[in-house]
Amino acid sequence: MRAVITVVGKDTVGILSGVSDICAKNNINIIEVSQSILQELFCMIMLVDMEKSSVPFADFSDSLKALGKEKNLQIHTMQEDVFNAMHHV
Amino acid sequence: MINTRDILETIQMIENENLDIRTVTMGISLLDCCCDDIDRSCQKVYDKITRLAERLVPEVDTIEKEYGIPIINKRIAVTPVAMLTAASGGDPVKYAKTLQRVADTVGVNFIGGYSALVQKGFSAGDEALINSIPEALACTQNLCSSVNIGSTKTGINMDAVAEMGSVIRKCAELTKDDNCIGAAKLVVFCNAPEDNPFMAGAFHGPGEPECVINVGVSGPGVVRAALAKIPDANITEVADTVKKTAFKITRMGQLVASQAAERLGVPFGIVDLSLAPTPAVGDSVAHILEEMGLESCGAHGTTACLALLNDAVKKGGTMASSHVGGLSGAFIPVSEDAGMIDAARSGCLTIEKLEAMTSVCSVGLDMIVIPGDTPADVISAIIADEAAIGMVNSKTTAVRLIPAIGVKEGEELNFGGLLGSGPVMKVNTASPAKFISRGGRIPAPLQSLKN
Numbered sequence: 261m262r263a264v265i266t267v268v269g270k271d272t273v274g275i276l277s278g279v280s281d282i283c284a285k286n287n288i289n290i291i292e293v294s295q296s297i298l299q300e301l302f303c304m305i306m307l308v309d310m311e312k313s314s315v316p317f318a319d320f321s322d323s324l325k326a327l328g329k330e331k332n333l334q335i336h337t338m339q340e341d342v343f344n345a346m347h348h349v
Numbered sequence: 350m351i352n353t354r355d356i357l358e359t360i361q362m363i364e365n366e367n368l369d370i371r372t373v374t375m376g377i378s379l380l381d382c383c384c385d386d387i388d389r390s391c392q393k394v395y396d397k398i399t400r401l402a403e404r405l406v407p408e409v410d411t412i413e414k415e416y417g418i419p420i421i422n423k424r425i426a427v428t429p430v431a432m433l434t435a436a437s438g439g440d441p442v443k444y445a446k447t448l449q450r451v452a453d454t455v456g457v458n459f460i461g462g463y464s465a466l467v468q469k470g471f472s473a474g475d476e477a478l479i480n481s482i483p484e485a486l487a488c489t490q491n492l493c494s495s496v497n498i499g500s501t502k503t504g505i506n507m508d509a510v511a512e513m514g515s516v517i518r519k520c521a522e523l524t525k526d527d528n529c530i531g532a533a534k535l536v537v538f539c540n541a542p543e544d545n546p547f548m549a550g551a552f553h554g555p556g557e558p559e560c561v562i563n564v565g566v567s568g569p570g571v572v573r574a575a576l577a578k579i580p581d582a583n584i585t586e587v588a589d590t591v592k593k594t595a596f597k598i599t600r601m602g603q604l605v606a607s608q609a610a611e612r613l614g615v616p617f618g619i620v621d622l623s624l625a626p627t628p629a630v631g632d633s634v635a636h637i638l639e640e641m642g643l644e645s646c647g648a649h650g651t652t653a654c655l656a657l658l659n660d661a662v663k664k665g666g667t668m669a670s671s672h673v674g675g676l677s678g679a680f681i682p683v684s685e686d687a688g689m690i691d692a693a694r695s696g697c698l699t700i701e702k703l704e705a706m707t708s709v710c711s712v713g714l715d716m717i718v719i720p721g722d723t724p725a726d727v728i729s730a731i732i733a734d735e736a737a738i739g740m741v742n743s744k745t746t747a748v749r750l751i752p753a754i755g756v757k758e759g760e761e762l763n764f765g766g767l768l769g770s771g772p773v774m775k776v777n778t779a780s781p782a783k784f785i786s787r788g789g790r791i792p793a794p795l796q797s798l799k800n
Contacts (some may be wrong), residue, residue: 264351266360301432317415317416318414320761321414338416342416342418342601343351343355343359346359346601
Protein backbone atom coordinates (compact mmCIF):
# COMPACT_ATOMS: atom_id res chain seq x y z
CA MET A 261 0.00 0.00 0.00
CA ARG A 262 1.27 3.46 -0.87
CA ALA A 263 0.34 6.68 0.83
CA VAL A 264 0.62 10.36 0.00
CA ILE A 265 1.72 12.77 2.71
CA THR A 266 1.01 16.44 2.11
CA VAL A 267 2.47 19.18 4.23
CA VAL A 268 1.31 22.76 3.87
CA GLY A 269 2.26 25.69 6.07
CA LYS A 270 4.76 28.40 6.87
CA ASP A 271 8.30 27.45 5.94
CA THR A 272 10.47 26.62 8.96
CA VAL A 273 13.67 24.70 9.59
CA GLY A 274 13.42 20.92 9.76
CA ILE A 275 10.04 20.16 8.18
CA LEU A 276 11.39 17.60 5.74
CA SER A 277 13.62 15.97 8.34
CA GLY A 278 10.75 15.83 10.85
CA VAL A 279 8.52 13.96 8.41
CA SER A 280 11.22 11.68 7.05
CA ASP A 281 12.32 10.91 10.60
CA ILE A 282 8.87 9.56 11.44
CA CYS A 283 8.89 7.52 8.22
CA ALA A 284 12.29 6.02 9.00
CA LYS A 285 11.33 5.17 12.58
CA ASN A 286 8.35 3.21 11.31
CA ASN A 287 10.22 1.47 8.50
CA ILE A 288 8.35 3.39 5.82
CA ASN A 289 10.23 3.94 2.58
CA ILE A 290 10.07 7.32 0.87
CA ILE A 291 9.59 6.85 -2.86
CA GLU A 292 9.28 10.39 -4.13
CA VAL A 293 9.31 13.91 -2.73
CA SER A 294 8.35 17.16 -4.34
CA GLN A 295 8.39 20.48 -2.60
CA SER A 296 7.83 24.06 -3.49
CA ILE A 297 7.58 27.39 -1.75
CA LEU A 298 4.81 29.66 -2.93
CA GLN A 299 4.70 33.11 -1.33
CA GLU A 300 6.40 31.83 1.82
CA LEU A 301 3.98 28.92 1.97
CA PHE A 302 5.79 25.63 2.17
CA CYS A 303 4.16 22.81 0.26
CA MET A 304 5.56 19.30 0.25
CA ILE A 305 4.13 16.14 -1.24
CA MET A 306 5.70 12.82 -0.37
CA LEU A 307 4.86 9.41 -1.78
CA VAL A 308 5.72 6.59 0.61
CA ASP A 309 5.58 2.80 0.59
CA MET A 310 3.75 1.42 3.64
CA GLU A 311 4.28 -2.23 2.73
CA LYS A 312 6.86 -2.90 5.45
CA SER A 313 5.55 -0.37 7.93
CA SER A 314 5.96 -1.40 11.55
CA VAL A 315 2.86 0.48 12.72
CA PRO A 316 -0.80 0.53 11.68
CA PHE A 317 -1.75 3.28 9.21
CA ALA A 318 -3.83 5.16 11.77
CA ASP A 319 -0.92 5.42 14.25
CA PHE A 320 1.45 6.64 11.54
CA SER A 321 -1.07 9.24 10.43
CA ASP A 322 -1.62 10.35 14.05
CA SER A 323 2.10 10.83 14.68
CA LEU A 324 2.40 13.00 11.57
CA LYS A 325 -0.63 14.97 12.63
CA ALA A 326 1.00 15.55 16.02
CA LEU A 327 4.13 16.81 14.27
CA GLY A 328 1.95 19.16 12.22
CA LYS A 329 0.35 20.52 15.35
CA GLU A 330 3.70 21.07 16.97
CA LYS A 331 5.14 22.92 13.95
CA ASN A 332 1.90 24.66 12.99
CA LEU A 333 1.57 22.83 9.67
CA GLN A 334 -1.28 21.04 7.98
CA ILE A 335 -0.21 17.44 7.45
CA HIS A 336 -2.49 14.95 5.71
CA THR A 337 -1.77 11.30 5.18
CA MET A 338 -4.00 9.51 2.73
CA GLN A 339 -3.85 6.28 0.78
CA GLU A 340 -2.76 6.83 -2.79
CA ASP A 341 -5.96 5.16 -4.07
CA VAL A 342 -8.01 8.25 -3.18
CA PHE A 343 -6.19 10.42 -5.70
CA ASN A 344 -6.17 7.75 -8.38
CA ALA A 345 -9.90 7.25 -7.93
CA MET A 346 -10.71 10.92 -8.00
CA HIS A 347 -8.48 12.12 -10.80
CA HIS A 348 -8.09 9.18 -13.17
CA VAL A 349 -10.81 7.52 -15.19
CA MET B 350 3.63 10.30 -9.31
CA ILE B 351 0.18 11.76 -9.20
CA ASN B 352 -0.17 15.32 -10.36
CA THR B 353 0.60 17.79 -7.55
CA ARG B 354 -2.35 19.95 -8.51
CA ASP B 355 -4.73 17.02 -8.22
CA ILE B 356 -3.41 16.15 -4.78
CA LEU B 357 -3.75 19.70 -3.51
CA GLU B 358 -7.21 19.97 -5.03
CA THR B 359 -8.37 16.94 -3.07
CA ILE B 360 -6.85 18.25 0.17
CA GLN B 361 -8.49 21.63 -0.44
CA MET B 362 -11.88 19.97 -0.98
CA ILE B 363 -11.65 18.10 2.30
CA GLU B 364 -10.03 20.82 4.37
CA ASN B 365 -11.88 23.93 3.22
CA GLU B 366 -14.90 22.86 1.20
CA ASN B 367 -16.47 20.31 3.53
CA LEU B 368 -16.10 17.35 1.21
CA ASP B 369 -17.18 14.25 3.05
CA ILE B 370 -18.93 10.95 2.77
CA ARG B 371 -22.25 11.61 4.44
CA THR B 372 -23.11 8.05 5.30
CA VAL B 373 -22.17 4.43 5.03
CA THR B 374 -25.43 2.59 5.52
CA MET B 375 -25.72 -1.15 6.03
CA GLY B 376 -28.98 -2.58 4.78
CA ILE B 377 -30.10 -5.72 6.61
CA SER B 378 -33.05 -7.96 5.78
CA LEU B 379 -35.08 -8.98 8.81
CA LEU B 380 -37.51 -11.22 6.95
CA ASP B 381 -36.07 -14.34 8.58
CA CYS B 382 -36.65 -12.83 12.02
CA CYS B 383 -40.44 -12.91 11.68
CA CYS B 384 -42.22 -15.29 13.98
CA ASP B 385 -45.60 -15.40 15.65
CA ASP B 386 -44.35 -14.24 19.03
CA ILE B 387 -43.27 -10.59 19.11
CA ASP B 388 -40.80 -11.01 21.98
CA ARG B 389 -38.99 -13.83 20.23
CA SER B 390 -39.09 -11.85 17.02
CA CYS B 391 -37.50 -8.84 18.77
CA GLN B 392 -34.75 -11.04 20.18
CA LYS B 393 -34.00 -12.44 16.73
CA VAL B 394 -33.89 -8.89 15.32
CA TYR B 395 -31.46 -7.78 18.01
CA ASP B 396 -29.23 -10.82 17.55
CA LYS B 397 -29.14 -10.62 13.76
CA ILE B 398 -28.38 -6.91 13.45
CA THR B 399 -25.78 -6.85 16.21
CA ARG B 400 -24.08 -9.85 14.58
CA LEU B 401 -24.02 -8.42 11.05
CA ALA B 402 -23.26 -4.82 12.00
CA GLU B 403 -20.85 -5.54 14.83
CA ARG B 404 -17.83 -4.35 12.83
CA LEU B 405 -19.59 -1.61 10.86
CA VAL B 406 -18.52 1.36 12.98
CA PRO B 407 -14.89 0.31 13.68
CA GLU B 408 -14.24 -0.71 10.06
CA VAL B 409 -15.67 2.54 8.70
CA ASP B 410 -13.62 4.49 11.24
CA THR B 411 -10.51 2.72 9.95
CA ILE B 412 -11.36 3.58 6.35
CA GLU B 413 -11.86 7.19 7.40
CA LYS B 414 -8.38 7.23 8.92
CA GLU B 415 -6.59 5.44 6.11
CA TYR B 416 -8.11 7.40 3.28
CA GLY B 417 -8.23 10.68 5.14
CA ILE B 418 -11.85 11.20 4.12
CA PRO B 419 -14.34 12.30 6.76
CA ILE B 420 -17.21 9.81 6.99
CA ILE B 421 -19.89 11.57 8.98
CA ASN B 422 -22.49 8.92 9.76
CA LYS B 423 -22.74 5.17 10.05
CA ARG B 424 -26.27 3.93 9.74
CA ILE B 425 -28.39 0.82 9.46
CA ALA B 426 -31.51 0.32 7.34
CA VAL B 427 -33.77 -2.65 7.98
CA THR B 428 -36.76 -4.38 6.40
CA PRO B 429 -39.92 -2.30 6.94
CA VAL B 430 -41.01 -3.19 10.45
CA ALA B 431 -44.66 -3.36 9.36
CA MET B 432 -43.75 -6.65 7.64
CA LEU B 433 -42.50 -8.09 10.93
CA THR B 434 -45.57 -6.81 12.72
CA ALA B 435 -47.74 -8.58 10.14
CA ALA B 436 -46.32 -11.92 11.25
CA SER B 437 -45.86 -11.34 14.95
CA GLY B 438 -48.80 -9.09 15.85
CA GLY B 439 -48.40 -7.29 19.17
CA ASP B 440 -47.34 -3.72 19.89
CA PRO B 441 -44.83 -2.56 17.23
CA VAL B 442 -43.25 -0.14 19.72
CA LYS B 443 -41.44 -3.21 21.06
CA TYR B 444 -39.57 -3.34 17.76
CA ALA B 445 -38.80 0.37 18.05
CA LYS B 446 -37.23 -0.15 21.48
CA THR B 447 -35.31 -3.17 20.21
CA LEU B 448 -33.90 -1.16 17.30
CA GLN B 449 -32.86 1.60 19.69
CA ARG B 450 -31.02 -1.00 21.79
CA VAL B 451 -29.32 -2.19 18.61
CA ALA B 452 -28.24 1.38 17.76
CA ASP B 453 -26.82 1.78 21.27
CA THR B 454 -24.95 -1.51 21.08
CA VAL B 455 -23.34 -1.11 17.67
CA GLY B 456 -22.88 2.66 17.96
CA VAL B 457 -24.57 3.79 14.73
CA ASN B 458 -25.94 7.31 14.35
CA PHE B 459 -29.33 6.29 12.97
CA ILE B 460 -31.33 3.19 12.30
CA GLY B 461 -34.09 3.41 9.70
CA GLY B 462 -36.89 1.09 8.72
CA TYR B 463 -39.71 1.75 11.16
CA SER B 464 -41.65 1.84 7.96
CA ALA B 465 -44.72 0.74 6.08
CA LEU B 466 -45.34 0.51 2.34
CA VAL B 467 -49.00 1.32 1.81
CA GLN B 468 -49.06 2.89 -1.65
CA LYS B 469 -52.04 0.78 -2.70
CA GLY B 470 -53.60 -0.15 0.61
CA PHE B 471 -53.04 -1.39 4.14
CA SER B 472 -52.14 -5.01 4.79
CA ALA B 473 -51.73 -6.75 8.13
CA GLY B 474 -49.37 -4.84 10.38
CA ASP B 475 -49.41 -1.60 8.39
CA GLU B 476 -52.08 0.29 10.34
CA ALA B 477 -50.75 -0.87 13.70
CA LEU B 478 -47.29 0.35 12.75
CA ILE B 479 -48.47 3.70 11.39
CA ASN B 480 -50.53 4.38 14.51
CA SER B 481 -47.56 3.54 16.71
CA ILE B 482 -45.10 5.90 14.94
CA PRO B 483 -45.60 8.90 17.28
CA GLU B 484 -44.95 6.83 20.40
CA ALA B 485 -42.08 4.92 18.77
CA LEU B 486 -40.28 8.11 17.76
CA ALA B 487 -40.93 9.77 21.13
CA CYS B 488 -39.43 6.91 23.15
CA THR B 489 -36.32 6.46 20.97
CA GLN B 490 -33.50 8.78 19.89
CA ASN B 491 -31.86 7.20 16.86
CA LEU B 492 -34.79 5.50 15.15
CA CYS B 493 -36.21 6.85 11.88
CA SER B 494 -39.53 6.12 10.30
CA SER B 495 -40.98 6.37 6.80
CA VAL B 496 -44.25 5.58 5.10
CA ASN B 497 -44.69 5.20 1.35
CA ILE B 498 -48.17 6.40 0.44
CA GLY B 499 -48.02 6.47 -3.35
CA SER B 500 -46.17 5.51 -6.49
CA THR B 501 -46.33 6.04 -10.23
CA LYS B 502 -47.36 2.41 -10.66
CA THR B 503 -50.11 2.38 -8.03
CA GLY B 504 -51.42 5.92 -7.65
CA ILE B 505 -51.86 7.53 -4.24
CA ASN B 506 -53.48 5.93 -1.22
CA MET B 507 -55.55 8.85 0.06
CA ASP B 508 -56.63 7.00 3.21
CA ALA B 509 -52.96 6.79 4.18
CA VAL B 510 -52.44 10.44 3.20
CA ALA B 511 -55.28 11.47 5.53
CA GLU B 512 -53.84 9.38 8.34
CA MET B 513 -50.29 10.70 7.97
CA GLY B 514 -51.42 14.30 8.53
CA SER B 515 -52.47 13.49 12.07
CA VAL B 516 -49.55 11.10 12.65
CA ILE B 517 -47.11 13.94 11.87
CA ARG B 518 -48.98 16.24 14.25
CA LYS B 519 -48.92 13.62 17.00
CA CYS B 520 -45.19 13.04 16.51
CA ALA B 521 -44.61 16.75 17.10
CA GLU B 522 -47.01 16.96 20.05
CA LEU B 523 -45.42 14.03 21.88
CA THR B 524 -41.98 15.61 21.56
CA LYS B 525 -42.98 19.26 21.99
CA ASP B 526 -40.55 19.68 24.89
CA ASP B 527 -37.69 18.60 22.64
CA ASN B 528 -38.16 20.88 19.61
CA CYS B 529 -40.86 18.55 18.21
CA ILE B 530 -37.99 16.30 17.11
CA GLY B 531 -40.29 13.30 16.58
CA ALA B 532 -41.63 14.79 13.35
CA ALA B 533 -38.07 15.35 12.08
CA LYS B 534 -37.50 11.60 12.17
CA LEU B 535 -40.53 10.76 10.01
CA VAL B 536 -40.79 11.08 6.26
CA VAL B 537 -43.76 10.40 3.97
CA PHE B 538 -42.78 9.17 0.51
CA CYS B 539 -44.13 8.73 -2.96
CA ASN B 540 -42.00 6.32 -5.04
CA ALA B 541 -39.74 5.49 -2.09
CA PRO B 542 -36.43 3.93 -3.20
CA GLU B 543 -35.63 0.62 -1.53
CA ASP B 544 -31.89 1.23 -1.29
CA ASN B 545 -31.76 4.76 0.04
CA PRO B 546 -28.88 5.28 2.51
CA PHE B 547 -30.17 8.67 3.72
CA MET B 548 -32.32 9.30 6.76
CA ALA B 549 -35.05 9.64 7.74
CA GLY B 550 -36.20 7.63 4.75
CA ALA B 551 -33.78 4.69 4.70
CA PHE B 552 -35.26 1.21 4.80
CA HIS B 553 -34.15 -2.10 3.36
CA GLY B 554 -36.67 -2.97 0.65
CA PRO B 555 -38.05 -6.49 0.25
CA GLY B 556 -36.27 -6.85 -3.11
CA GLU B 557 -32.86 -6.16 -1.60
CA PRO B 558 -30.26 -8.82 -0.77
CA GLU B 559 -29.70 -10.23 2.71
CA CYS B 560 -27.15 -7.59 3.66
CA VAL B 561 -25.70 -4.75 1.62
CA ILE B 562 -23.57 -1.61 1.87
CA ASN B 563 -24.93 1.63 0.41
CA VAL B 564 -23.06 4.91 0.50
CA GLY B 565 -24.32 8.48 0.34
CA VAL B 566 -21.88 11.17 -0.75
CA SER B 567 -22.03 14.87 -0.09
CA GLY B 568 -20.16 17.96 -1.22
CA PRO B 569 -22.22 21.09 -1.94
CA GLY B 570 -19.27 23.19 -0.75
CA VAL B 571 -17.01 21.66 -3.41
CA VAL B 572 -19.49 22.40 -6.20
CA ARG B 573 -19.91 25.96 -5.00
CA ALA B 574 -16.16 26.50 -4.82
CA ALA B 575 -15.76 25.13 -8.36
CA LEU B 576 -18.41 27.54 -9.64
CA ALA B 577 -16.85 30.45 -7.77
CA LYS B 578 -13.78 30.00 -9.97
CA ILE B 579 -15.80 30.67 -13.14
CA PRO B 580 -17.86 33.76 -12.26
CA ASP B 581 -18.37 34.86 -15.86
CA ALA B 582 -18.87 31.51 -17.55
CA ASN B 583 -22.03 30.81 -19.48
CA ILE B 584 -24.55 28.24 -18.30
CA THR B 585 -23.17 25.45 -20.50
CA GLU B 586 -19.81 25.81 -18.77
CA VAL B 587 -21.55 25.95 -15.38
CA ALA B 588 -23.28 22.62 -16.09
CA ASP B 589 -20.01 21.08 -17.28
CA THR B 590 -18.19 22.22 -14.15
CA VAL B 591 -20.87 20.75 -11.89
CA LYS B 592 -20.66 17.50 -13.84
CA LYS B 593 -16.89 17.23 -13.49
CA THR B 594 -17.03 18.05 -9.79
CA ALA B 595 -19.81 15.54 -9.17
CA PHE B 596 -17.69 12.92 -10.90
CA LYS B 597 -14.81 13.48 -8.49
CA ILE B 598 -17.03 13.50 -5.43
CA THR B 599 -18.75 10.31 -6.48
CA ARG B 600 -15.50 8.51 -7.26
CA MET B 601 -14.56 8.98 -3.64
CA GLY B 602 -17.93 7.56 -2.60
CA GLN B 603 -17.40 4.58 -4.87
CA LEU B 604 -13.96 3.95 -3.37
CA VAL B 605 -15.28 4.09 0.19
CA ALA B 606 -18.26 1.92 -0.70
CA SER B 607 -16.16 -0.78 -2.31
CA GLN B 608 -13.66 -0.71 0.56
CA ALA B 609 -16.38 -0.92 3.20
CA ALA B 610 -18.09 -3.76 1.36
CA GLU B 611 -14.84 -5.70 1.00
CA ARG B 612 -13.73 -5.26 4.60
CA LEU B 613 -17.12 -6.16 6.00
CA GLY B 614 -17.59 -9.08 3.62
CA VAL B 615 -20.91 -7.70 2.44
CA PRO B 616 -21.95 -6.96 -1.16
CA PHE B 617 -21.73 -3.37 -2.38
CA GLY B 618 -25.17 -2.02 -3.21
CA ILE B 619 -25.21 1.49 -4.58
CA VAL B 620 -23.71 4.93 -4.32
CA ASP B 621 -26.33 7.63 -3.82
CA LEU B 622 -25.16 10.59 -5.94
CA SER B 623 -26.27 13.30 -3.63
CA LEU B 624 -25.50 16.85 -2.78
CA ALA B 625 -26.50 16.69 0.85
CA PRO B 626 -26.05 19.98 2.71
CA THR B 627 -25.35 20.53 6.39
CA PRO B 628 -26.04 23.65 8.44
CA ALA B 629 -22.28 24.40 8.42
CA VAL B 630 -21.25 27.51 6.53
CA GLY B 631 -19.87 26.49 3.13
CA ASP B 632 -21.92 23.30 2.87
CA SER B 633 -25.10 24.66 1.35
CA VAL B 634 -27.05 23.74 -1.79
CA ALA B 635 -28.78 27.15 -1.66
CA HIS B 636 -25.39 28.83 -1.93
CA ILE B 637 -24.66 26.89 -5.13
CA LEU B 638 -27.85 28.29 -6.65
CA GLU B 639 -26.82 31.76 -5.49
CA GLU B 640 -23.35 31.23 -6.99
CA MET B 641 -25.08 30.59 -10.32
CA GLY B 642 -26.39 34.13 -10.15
CA LEU B 643 -29.42 34.42 -7.90
CA GLU B 644 -29.58 37.10 -5.23
CA SER B 645 -31.18 34.61 -2.88
CA CYS B 646 -32.43 31.06 -3.04
CA GLY B 647 -36.18 31.30 -3.63
CA ALA B 648 -35.91 34.07 -6.22
CA HIS B 649 -37.42 33.44 -9.66
CA GLY B 650 -34.90 31.34 -11.52
CA THR B 651 -34.33 29.03 -8.54
CA THR B 652 -36.21 26.12 -10.08
CA ALA B 653 -34.23 26.38 -13.33
CA CYS B 654 -30.90 26.56 -11.50
CA LEU B 655 -31.84 23.58 -9.36
CA ALA B 656 -32.93 21.56 -12.41
CA LEU B 657 -29.55 22.20 -14.03
CA LEU B 658 -27.70 21.32 -10.82
CA ASN B 659 -29.65 18.13 -10.21
CA ASP B 660 -29.21 16.90 -13.75
CA ALA B 661 -25.49 17.71 -13.90
CA VAL B 662 -24.87 15.94 -10.58
CA LYS B 663 -26.49 12.80 -11.95
CA LYS B 664 -24.64 12.96 -15.26
CA GLY B 665 -21.27 13.41 -13.56
CA GLY B 666 -21.95 10.85 -10.88
CA THR B 667 -23.33 8.09 -13.05
CA MET B 668 -20.04 7.40 -14.77
CA ALA B 669 -18.13 7.52 -11.49
CA SER B 670 -19.96 4.65 -9.86
CA SER B 671 -20.67 1.09 -10.93
CA HIS B 672 -24.11 1.10 -9.33
CA VAL B 673 -26.13 4.21 -8.67
CA GLY B 674 -29.30 4.33 -6.65
CA GLY B 675 -31.11 5.76 -3.66
CA LEU B 676 -32.33 9.32 -3.98
CA SER B 677 -29.46 10.61 -6.15
CA GLY B 678 -29.64 14.35 -6.74
CA ALA B 679 -29.58 17.61 -4.86
CA PHE B 680 -31.30 17.74 -1.48
CA ILE B 681 -33.13 20.83 -0.30
CA PRO B 682 -33.80 20.33 3.43
CA VAL B 683 -34.52 23.81 4.75
CA SER B 684 -33.29 23.48 8.34
CA GLU B 685 -30.15 21.60 7.30
CA ASP B 686 -28.89 24.20 4.84
CA ALA B 687 -27.46 27.55 5.96
CA GLY B 688 -28.49 29.28 2.72
CA MET B 689 -32.03 27.90 2.83
CA ILE B 690 -32.41 28.97 6.46
CA ASP B 691 -31.39 32.54 5.58
CA ALA B 692 -33.70 32.59 2.55
CA ALA B 693 -36.61 31.30 4.65
CA ARG B 694 -35.92 33.84 7.38
CA SER B 695 -35.90 36.70 4.91
CA GLY B 696 -39.19 35.49 3.41
CA CYS B 697 -37.66 35.00 -0.03
CA LEU B 698 -38.08 31.24 0.16
CA THR B 699 -41.67 30.08 0.63
CA ILE B 700 -43.26 26.66 0.83
CA GLU B 701 -44.89 27.23 -2.56
CA LYS B 702 -41.49 27.88 -4.16
CA LEU B 703 -40.04 24.85 -2.40
CA GLU B 704 -42.87 22.77 -3.85
CA ALA B 705 -41.92 23.91 -7.34
CA MET B 706 -38.28 23.10 -6.62
CA THR B 707 -39.18 19.56 -5.58
CA SER B 708 -40.45 18.83 -9.07
CA VAL B 709 -36.90 19.07 -10.42
CA CYS B 710 -34.70 17.84 -7.56
CA SER B 711 -34.15 14.60 -5.79
CA VAL B 712 -36.41 14.65 -2.78
CA GLY B 713 -39.21 16.88 -1.58
CA LEU B 714 -40.47 19.24 1.08
CA ASP B 715 -37.81 18.42 3.59
CA MET B 716 -37.19 19.63 7.14
CA ILE B 717 -39.67 22.48 6.96
CA VAL B 718 -40.92 23.95 10.23
CA ILE B 719 -44.60 24.90 9.99
CA PRO B 720 -46.87 26.65 12.50
CA GLY B 721 -47.90 24.45 15.44
CA ASP B 722 -51.58 25.08 14.83
CA THR B 723 -51.54 23.84 11.21
CA PRO B 724 -54.53 21.46 10.96
CA ALA B 725 -53.85 17.79 10.20
CA ASP B 726 -55.86 17.96 6.98
CA VAL B 727 -53.69 20.80 5.66
CA ILE B 728 -50.60 18.67 6.35
CA SER B 729 -52.30 15.78 4.53
CA ALA B 730 -53.05 18.04 1.58
CA ILE B 731 -49.41 19.14 1.41
CA ILE B 732 -48.48 15.44 1.32
CA ALA B 733 -51.04 14.82 -1.44
CA ASP B 734 -49.66 17.67 -3.58
CA GLU B 735 -46.11 16.49 -3.15
CA ALA B 736 -47.01 12.86 -3.84
CA ALA B 737 -48.84 13.96 -7.01
CA ILE B 738 -45.66 15.62 -8.28
CA GLY B 739 -43.75 12.40 -7.64
CA MET B 740 -46.41 10.16 -9.10
CA VAL B 741 -46.82 12.07 -12.36
CA ASN B 742 -43.10 12.71 -12.89
CA SER B 743 -42.03 9.14 -12.02
CA LYS B 744 -39.69 10.44 -9.33
CA THR B 745 -39.31 10.17 -5.60
CA THR B 746 -40.93 12.91 -3.58
CA ALA B 747 -41.14 13.16 0.16
CA VAL B 748 -42.56 15.28 2.92
CA ARG B 749 -40.86 15.90 6.25
CA LEU B 750 -42.68 18.70 8.04
CA ILE B 751 -42.26 19.69 11.66
CA PRO B 752 -45.30 21.36 13.22
CA ALA B 753 -43.76 23.68 15.85
CA ILE B 754 -46.11 23.02 18.74
CA GLY B 755 -46.28 26.03 21.06
CA VAL B 756 -43.92 28.12 18.92
CA LYS B 757 -45.09 31.30 17.22
CA GLU B 758 -44.54 32.37 13.61
CA GLY B 759 -41.22 34.16 13.34
CA GLU B 760 -39.66 32.03 16.06
CA GLU B 761 -37.42 29.05 15.36
CA LEU B 762 -36.88 25.42 16.28
CA ASN B 763 -33.36 24.21 16.90
CA PHE B 764 -32.75 20.49 16.48
CA GLY B 765 -28.98 20.60 16.73
CA GLY B 766 -26.41 18.55 14.81
CA LEU B 767 -27.02 17.70 11.17
CA LEU B 768 -30.74 18.46 11.48
CA GLY B 769 -29.99 22.15 12.07
CA SER B 770 -32.56 24.79 12.88
CA GLY B 771 -35.33 26.54 11.03
CA PRO B 772 -37.81 29.39 11.23
CA VAL B 773 -41.53 28.67 11.31
CA MET B 774 -42.68 29.08 7.70
CA LYS B 775 -46.07 30.37 6.65
CA VAL B 776 -48.59 27.81 5.44
CA ASN B 777 -51.69 28.49 3.35
CA THR B 778 -54.46 27.20 5.60
CA ALA B 779 -57.48 27.47 3.27
CA SER B 780 -59.26 24.24 4.14
CA PRO B 781 -58.78 21.08 2.05
CA ALA B 782 -60.79 19.14 4.71
CA LYS B 783 -63.50 17.83 2.39
CA PHE B 784 -60.98 16.58 -0.19
CA ILE B 785 -58.88 14.83 2.42
CA SER B 786 -61.86 13.25 4.19
CA ARG B 787 -63.10 11.58 0.99
CA GLY B 788 -60.51 8.78 1.26
CA GLY B 789 -60.01 6.26 -1.55
CA ARG B 790 -57.21 6.24 -4.06
CA ILE B 791 -55.96 8.57 -6.75
CA PRO B 792 -55.69 6.20 -9.72
CA ALA B 793 -52.28 5.49 -11.21
CA PRO B 794 -51.53 7.96 -14.00
CA LEU B 795 -51.11 7.08 -17.66
CA GLN B 796 -47.34 7.22 -17.10
CA SER B 797 -47.69 3.91 -15.23
CA LEU B 798 -48.87 2.06 -18.32
CA LYS B 799 -45.50 1.43 -19.89
CA ASN B 800 -45.83 -2.31 -20.45
